[in-house]
Amino acid sequence: MTFAARLARERPGEIAVRDESRTLDWQQTDDTLRPMVNALISTDLGPHGRVAVLAGNSVDTLLGYVACTLAGASAVAVNSHLTATETAYILDDSGARAVLCDSGTACVAAEAARIAGVPTVVAWGDGPLPAGVTAWSDWCVDHSEPHTDITPRRTLVYTSGTTGRPKGVELPPTSWVGGADIEEHLERLAHNRMIAFGRHLVVGPMYHSGPLTATRLFAGGAPISILGKFDADKLLTIIERDRIGSSIMVPTHFQRLLALPEARRSSADISSLKYVLQVGAKCPAPVKQSMIDWFGPIVWESYGASEVGTTCMISAPEWLERPGSVGRAVPPFEAYIKCDDGTPAPPDTEGALWFRDTSGHGINYISGARSGTDFTLGEIGRMDADGYVWITDRLSDMVVxxxxxxxxxxxxxxxxxxxxxxxxxxxxxxxxxxxxxxxxxxxxxxxxxxxxxxxxxxxxxxxxxxxxxxxxxxxxxxxxxxxxxxxxxxxxxxxxxxxxxxxxxxxxxxxxxx
CATH class of the missing domain: 3.30.300.30 (ANL, C-terminal domain)
Incomplete structure (x- = not known):
């Protein structure tokens, strides 16, 4: 029995997940997940159990990620805009033995799999499929109850370094709940504080770390709505229609929402929103101020990276007192500004922003490269006497x-x-x-x-x-x-x-x- 079967009994008729063209309740979700999980369990996924997911935002994409979780597989999130050559590099580097895709990415997935020697490519969606790609409906045929005595594995994302070569990194300890088996893993996911906010809206592409949070929320019991290609007006419509409680956005989403006509913004019913987390990049102060004025004190900001998760966090009231700050370091991280001699700088000194991971984990890539307990995300900043951090410039060449x-x-x-x-x-x-x-x-x-x-x-x-x-x-x-x-x-x-x-x-x- 998947988690969805239990929720179907507890919340009969509730919409579990929906996108622009498909809606499933919890029972339909369970009926869909069971054969997906069984298909993954029965496939030889190699020593690391990795399955690449190359697809646009949809109900099927969300379920693909969740099925990997339930099957004890490590989902490899692949940017759906990559070329076949770029995708093949990730398949080869990660050791993925299967690719899940949609009909729109099937041609790229098939060519990438051919280059990398990946034997299994499965696609959902309508339309003809290229040679070597199996239709989802033909692959998912075993509807029996999947077993749960499986050790869960972490999702794998790819992030580039200064050399431009993507590097794979598993979901960091700050985002990973662990568990001895799938049942315990699901129990721990159900304690995520965001689940209490109700229905979650996926806004960004699901190959990014922030939107991928939705897969963990869903497995923990939160219903999900999924926005495909970003459209500010449609986003407000979904918030109103589905009574959205939480979402994760980047500054560009904020700017495009603010660019809507004043009449549309003022008439939008956003009263259901309880938590909006801004990630991805430093938000221009006027934009952040306008969003807080509109959405209220529910707007939070997270600063960090895929490799480590959130390193700093700030609430709307804190931000209003310290405009432009990205907040204070959150455990297990400590922030400091490093002097040229390597020692921490005095308050309000501008310099290289560094973090210390008191858990001892630091940044660890699957290649074996690691940072040690102290690391930088490549930016210059300053920190006041209370520990609040401001980003002022960038040490690295990365463009956001x-x-x-x-x-x-x-x-x-x-x-x-x-x-x-x-x-x-x-x-x-x-x-x-x-x-x-x-x-x-x-x-x-x-x-x-x-x-x-x-x-x-x-x-x-x-x-x-x-x-x-x-x-x-x-x-x-x-x-x-x-x-x-x-x-x-x-x-x-x-x-x-x-x-x-x-x-x-x-x-x-x-x-x-x-």
Whole structure:
């Protein structure tokens, strides 16, 4: 018996999960999950029990992740916008032995599985499927009760480093409840404090850590509503229709909600909301202020990373007293500003922001790389005498665009493969809606006959997902460097805004393809 069968008895008729086209009550959820779990249990998933999930937001995607949990499999969350080559790298690196996908990602999944040698690809959804892909309905045939004497495994997500190569990291201890078997794991999930807020709304793509929280809430007993492609007006409609109690959003979601007509915002019934958590990137102070004015004191902010979970947290009342802060460190983490000699700096000193994990875990990648107990998330900040942290700049080159991490090194490595490009550097520049956007400075191999915007973009799309393509390109005669020959990206960020004769914009901006 899955958890859904118990909830079907306790809450008969309640909508358990819904998206724009499908609605299931708890009994229907149980009927759907049982054969999914049995199919996964009967599949050889290798020594690590890993199953890649490559799909857009939907009821089936949520159930796919939850079925992995119930089957004692480790779900590998894969960005559904990646190319086959990018996906194949993750399949190979993670050791995944099966891929769950939808009809929209089936072609990419099939090609990635072929490259990586993954034997099993299963897809849900309508439409024809490519060779080598099994339909979900043909795979899930055993409707008997799945056994629960299985050790649960952690979800695996991928995050890139400064080299641009994605690195796999399991759900951190701060987000993992453990348990000796599936029954105990489910009992622990049921104690998640967010379940008390009622129905949860999934807003962001489920391959990100924040939205993936919904899979744990659902297994713990919280009903879920799922938004597909983001639409601010539709989001408000779902909150009203489904009486949403909680959600997790990024600053770009806030900005697009605030961009709705005043009449629409003022008429929206958001009285059911009890908790909205902002994640993903530092939120511009005016945006955060406007959201608190609108939604009230229910807006919280979490600062952290996929590798460690939440390291700092701040409530709306605290933020109003200390505008712009991302909060204080939460156990087991301690925050400090590191001086050049490695010692903690005095209060209100700007410098590299570091954390100490008092549990001793730190950051651990499946490759074996680890941080030790002290680590940085690559940003500069300051901390007051009460321990509240402000983010002021970034140590690393990472660009956070619409809450999505983009690593310039990966994009540079792809673009430099174009013979028409002699040198390239990618940087993030401020953007009113997305926070930052990635732009590329290109040194052409032939200054007299430089590549066109279309040529550079088409070449890049052979190796990169669409959302990684820079939103603007500039031709330049040379890239700024420091006295020791390193690329000076701080100086580069000023170039697109300067009236420089040696920096020329290329064509129109790329469409936002995310």
């Amino acid at each position: 665009s619409g809450g999505v991490n983009i690593y310039p090194a990966e994009i540079e490595q792809a673009l430099i493969r174009n013979p028409a490009v002699a040198d390239v550097a990618c940087i993030g520049i401020p953007h009113e809606d997305l926070g930052e956007v990635l732009v590329a400075l290109i040194v052409p191999a032939d200054a007299e006959h430089p590549p066109t915007r279309q040529e550079i973009e088409q070449h890049g799309r052979k190796f990169l997902a669409g959302y990684k393509i820079p939103k603007a390109f500039y031709l330049t005669v040379s890239l700024p460097r420091t006295s020791v020959g390193k690329l000076d990206k701080r100086a580069m960020r000023e170039l697109p805004g300067r009236d420089c004769t040696n920096v020329t914009p290329l064509d129109e901006e790329v469409r936002n393809t995310r």
